[in-house]
Every structure is written in structure tokens, then in C-alpha cells.
Amino acid sequence: MLADFFNYEFLRYTFLTGLLIGIIAPLLGTFIVVRRLSLIADALSHVTLAGIAFGLMMEKLFLITFSPLYSGMFFSVVGSIFIEKLRTVYKTYQELAIPIILSAGVGLSVIFISIANGFNTDLFGYLFGSVSAVSQSDFLLIFIIFIIVVAVVTFFYKELLTLSFDEEHATISGIHTKHIHLLFIVLTSLVIAASMRIVGVLLVSALMTLPVAAAMRIAKGFKQMLFLSILFGEISVIIGIISGYYLSIPPGGTIVMIAVTILLLAIGFKRSRKSQQEMREA
Amino acid sequence: MKEPIITMQNVSFAYQNKLILDGIDFELPKGKFMGLVGPNGGGKTTLIKLILGLLKPDEGNVTLFGESLETFRKRDKIGFVSQKANSFNTGFPATVFEVVSTGLTAKLGYFKFLSKKDKQTILRAIELVDMSDFSSENIGNLSGGQQQRVFIARALVSDPELLILDEPTVGVDQENVKRFYELLHKLNKEQQITILLVTHDTGIMTDYATDVVCLNKTLHFHGNPEEYCSLSDKDLSLFYGHPVSTIAHHS
Numbered sequence: 001m002l003a004d005f006f007n008y009e010f011l012r013y014t015f016l017t018g019l020l021i022g023i024i025a026p027l028l029g030t031f032i033v034v035r036r037l038s039l040i041a042d043a044l045s046h047v048t049l050a051g052i053a054f055g056l057m058m059e060k061l062f063l064i065t066f067s068p069l070y071s072g073m074f075f076s077v078v079g080s081i082f083i084e085k086l087r088t089v090y091k092t093y094q095e096l097a098i099p100i101i102l103s104a105g106v107g108l109s110v111i112f113i114s115i116a117n118g119f120n121t122d123l124f125g126y127l128f129g130s131v132s133a134v135s136q137s138d139f140l141l142i143f144i145i146f147i148i149v150v151a152v153v154t155f156f157y158k159e160l161l162t163l164s165f166d167e168e169h170a171t172i173s174g175i176h177t178k179h180i181h182l183l184f185i186v187l188t189s190l191v192i193a194a195s196m197r198i199v200g201v202l203l204v205s206a207l208m209t210l211p212v213a214a215a216m217r218i219a220k221g222f223k224q225m226l227f228l229s230i231l232f233g234e235i236s237v238i239i240g241i242i243s244g245y246y247l248s249i250p251p252g253g254t255i256v257m258i259a260v261t262i263l264l265l266a267i268g269f270k271r272s273r274k275s276q277q278e279m280r281e282a
Numbered sequence: 283m284k285e286p287i288i289t290m291q292n293v294s295f296a297y298q299n300k301l302i303l304d305g306i307d308f309e310l311p312k313g314k315f316m317g318l319v320g321p322n323g324g325g326k327t328t329l330i331k332l333i334l335g336l337l338k339p340d341e342g343n344v345t346l347f348g349e350s351l352e353t354f355r356k357r358d359k360i361g362f363v364s365q366k367a368n369s370f371n372t373g374f375p376a377t378v379f380e381v382v383s384t385g386l387t388a389k390l391g392y393f394k395f396l397s398k399k400d401k402q403t404i405l406r407a408i409e410l411v412d413m414s415d416f417s418s419e420n421i422g423n424l425s426g427g428q429q430q431r432v433f434i435a436r437a438l439v440s441d442p443e444l445l446i447l448d449e450p451t452v453g454v455d456q457e458n459v460k461r462f463y464e465l466l467h468k469l470n471k472e473q474q475i476t477i478l479l480v481t482h483d484t485g486i487m488t489d490y491a492t493d494v495v496c497l498n499k500t501l502h503f504h505g506n507p508e509e510y511c512s513l514s515d516k517d518l519s520l521f522y523g524h525p526v527s528t529i530a531h532h533s
Binding site for chain 1: 375
């Protein structure tokens with residue numbers, strides 16, 4: 001059943017990319033969820049869409065061809081810096097930054113798309129992911145992003161945990177919370193750009209939050225939650241890509257539905273453990 | 283006189299044109315256990331924020347460990363415990379060990395991992411606050427009093443010389459409040475940690491503190507607990523700016 005994934009180059013790259021984002025999306029997602037910033041991923045993915053639309057428009061209007069991955073990534077990083085700026089402008093309404101950036105992203109996308117008089121099926125692939133979209137150069141870029149993300153999270157793990165748990169305490173103890181936060185959000189934008197080829201812009205945030213939401217139900221401690229999130233992310237991506245390919249469904253849909261299933265199982269698992277405990281105590 | 287840990291000279295601070303602190307002169311010598319009391323809005327938390335470097339004084343000087351606040355960088359010499367039991371995100375999925383370990387982050391510096399020795403330091407801090415049995419428990423599963431002990435361990439893990447606590451017993455039940463004060467007393471006597479405690483429970487505080495300071499925009503009183511307890515309700519009303527009656531406290 002897996003033979004196609006070894007025989008066809010495009011499937012191989014998709015599969016390998018899936019393995020990478022199955023690690024980095026939940027890895028960053030863990031910090032995003034505990035910091036209650038889940039919607040930031042959504043805002044940034046919509047900005048990424050604007051970047052992709054921009055890339056496709058350039059291709060159609062001026063025949064300038066480059067992988068929309070680059071323009072998507074560029075827009076996403078710029079968007080993340082804007083979110084940070086807006087969060088300092090609206091100090092007491094920090095979540096306002098999210099709808100502002102999200103709607104700006106969608107607005108730009110609509111403009112770019114209509115300037116180019118609409119796109120073909122390409123856009124559909126960007127929205128919901130595709131099993132045949134990852135080229136060798138895309139894969140290399142995503143691999144570099146993977147290395148950067150894993151290295152930064154490893155080296156800044158204790159700062160990220162400290163900041164996530166208690167921002168005030170982190171500031172008082174002398175940690176440069178602003179810099180760490182900026183670094184973190186730029187990483188998030190990179191991961192979103194890297195993930196969108198496979199899960200699609202509309203579903204990127206799901207891969208960052210659903211595995212974490214499931215892990216949160218059963219994990220003891222932060223590190224355990226991190227590893228469980230990655231495990232759930234990997235399971236979702238692997239089963240999602242394979243089933244998506246054989247069922248001819250964009251992998252974004254299948255990956256997310258597997259992640260939802262895992263989440264439901266985790267909630268059920270916790271419930272049953274709780275009721276067993278109660279029965280034993282009674 | 284022992285060297286002062288905190289010195290404030292003529293410190294004033296206004297928030298949106300409202301004067302909160304007016305010409306505060308204040309000194310906390312090494313080894314003291316000082317209780318800071320005063321009415322709500324009297325500037326207690328502002329004073330703490332100035333010491334922690336979260337706010338800058340409009341006028342006057344703040345000196346920490348003999349160094350001016352502007353140049354003071356050895357933040358790990360100060361441990362801080364806030365009113366967290368009430369306000370922190372209780373669902374945060376971290377174990378007691380992980381929470382306490384965050385107290386070492388700044389001291390270790392960037393690009394450093396926890397060594398075996400650091401892990402032992404963390405376990406010792408947990409032991410000091412009597413929470414060893416819970417070190418791999420999620421912080422959210424603990425009671426308010428237990429959580430507050432964990433936050434003390436987090437403050438202690440970087441081996442501070444000064445411990446600042448801002449109303450740490452809010453939301454902690456009476457029995458544990460007493461335990462909490464005994465722990466502070468132990469830290470002050472055995473570890474020679476200087477303590478500055480903002481509190482409303484003046485009754486129990488005066489049993490343990492060495493100094494009491496009363497703050498309401500200006501410093502109204504600075505003396506030992508006996509002197510504070512001998513103040514008449516009339517004196518106290520003057521400090522607080524409204525009538526006060528002392529409720530007898532039996533320890």
C-alpha cells in the first residue's frame with residue numbers, strides 16, 4: 001500500500017515533508033496553546049494565503065515564476081512582526097491584533113486573486129493541501145526551516161517554558177521576554193509557511209493545536225505533553241497523507257479529521273479513567 | 283547597623299497625575315523580616331514594582347544591594363512571590379519540578395541546559411518547602427496553599443538574598459497561612475534570607491516579623507511589631523485614613 005510513496009518522487013517529498021511538519025507544528029503549537037495564542041496561527045495562515053496569492057498573481061501577470069512558498073513565507077513573517085507591534089499598541093486588548101491581521105490577510109488575498117482574474121485549481125491545493133505539491137526545492141527549504149525550529153526550541157526551551165508559564169515572573173527575573181517572544185512568533189510564521197503545502201492554509205492551525213489539545217488531556221507535565229503532541233501530530237500526518245492519496249481527498253481534510261479523532265479518543269480516555277477512579281473510590 | 287539591602291531616598295511616583303508614593307525614605311537592612319502593611323491603594327504594590335524594576339520612580343533614588351536601580355543586573359539575588367494562587371492559569375500542564383525549574387532560567391543564562399547539579403538544586407528547593415512528595419504532580423492539581431509553597435520554591439531556587447512577597451496568602455486557608463509564616467520564619471532565621479512581605483493579615487504577621495512598616499502614600503510608621511501592636515486604634519486610623527479596629531489575634 002505504501003509502495004507508491006517509495007516509487008514516485010513527488011509522493012516521497014510530500015511524505016517526508018509531512019514527517020517534518022508533523023514534528024514542528026505541534027512542537028510550536030504546544031507553546032502557542034499554553035500561552036492562549038491559538039488564534040495567532042489562524043491569523044498568520046491567512047496572511048500566508050495573501051503571500052501565496054501574491055506569488056500566483058506575479059506569475060500570471062508578469063510571468064515571474066518563483067515558488068509561492070517564498071512569498072507566503074515572507075508575508076507570514078512580516079505579518080508576525082505586525083502582530084507583535086499591534087499587541088504593544090493595544091496593550092489591554094492584545095487579542096485585537098489577531099482579527100486585524102487575519103482580515104488584512106484575507107482582504108489582500110481577495111485583491112490579489114481578482115487582479116489576476118481568479119486562479120485555477122492551484123489555489124484549491126493551497127487552501128486544503130495537496131499530496132502532489134512538494135517539489136525538491138520546496139522540500140529543502142522546509143528541511144532548513146525544520147532544523148532552525150528544532151534548534152531554536154531546544155536551545156531556548158527553558159526560556160520559552162518560563163515565559164509561557166508566567167510572563168511577569170520571567171520579566172522580573174531579567175529574561176528578555178520581548179526578544180524571545182518575537183523570535184517565537186517568527187518561528188511560528190515559518191512553520192505555518194512550511195506546513196501549508198500539505199495541510200493547506202485553512203487547516204494549518206489545526207495541526208498546531210489539535211494534537212496539543214489531545215495531549216493536554218492525558219499528559220503529566222509539560223515535556224510529556226510536548227512529546228505526546230508530536231506523536232499525535234505524526235500519526236495524524238502519516239495516516240492523513242496516505243489515506244488522502246488513496247481516497248483522492250486533499251490531505252488537509254484527512255489529516256485534520258484524524259487529529260480530531262485522536263482528540264475525541266483522548267477526551268474519552270480521560271473520562272473513562274476518571275470514572276474508573278471514582279468507581280474504585282466508591 | 284547591617285548593610286542595607288534596599289534603600290529608598292525621597293522616592294515619589296505618580297500614576298496618570300495621581301500621586302501614589304510621596305517622598306518615601308526607607309531602608310531594609312540585611313537579615314530583617316519586614317511586614318509592609320497599609321490600606322488598599324496606599325502604594326504597597328507600587329513600591330514593590332519599583333524595587334523589582336517594573337516601574338521607574340519619578341523622583342528619588344532606589345538602591346539595591348548598594349547598587350543603583352538603573353545599573354542593577356543581578357536580578358537573581360531577588361526572589362519574588364506574587365498573589366499567584368488566585369490568578370495564575372491553574373490548567374497549565376507543568377509539574378511542580380518544571381515550575382520550580384523556571385526559577386533558574388535567568389540565572390543560568392541563554393544556551394545553557396539544566397545540569398545534574400541544577401536538578402538537585404531544584405529538588406532541594408522543593409524539599410525546603412515540604413513539597414517533595416508532589417514534585418512530579420501537575421501544578422493545577424494542588425491546593426492553593428500547596429501552589430503557593432511551590433512558588434516560594436521557585437523564588438528560592440536561584441538562591442536569593444532577598445525574598446519579596448506580595449500578599450502571598452490571599453486564597454490560602456487559615457491553617458496553611460500559619461504554616462506559610464513558619465516557613466518564612468525558618469528561611470529568615472536559618473537561611474539568612476531578608477524578607478519583605480506585603481500583607482493584610484497584620485495579626486499573624488506581627489508574630490513573625492522583625493519590622494513593620496505602614497504605607498499610605500507616605501511612610502506612616504516604621505518600628506518593631508511590639509510597637510506596632512501597641513498603637514491605638516486612633517493612631518492606626520490616622521495611618522489608614524479611615525477608622526480601624528484591631529481584631530484580637532490568638533496564636
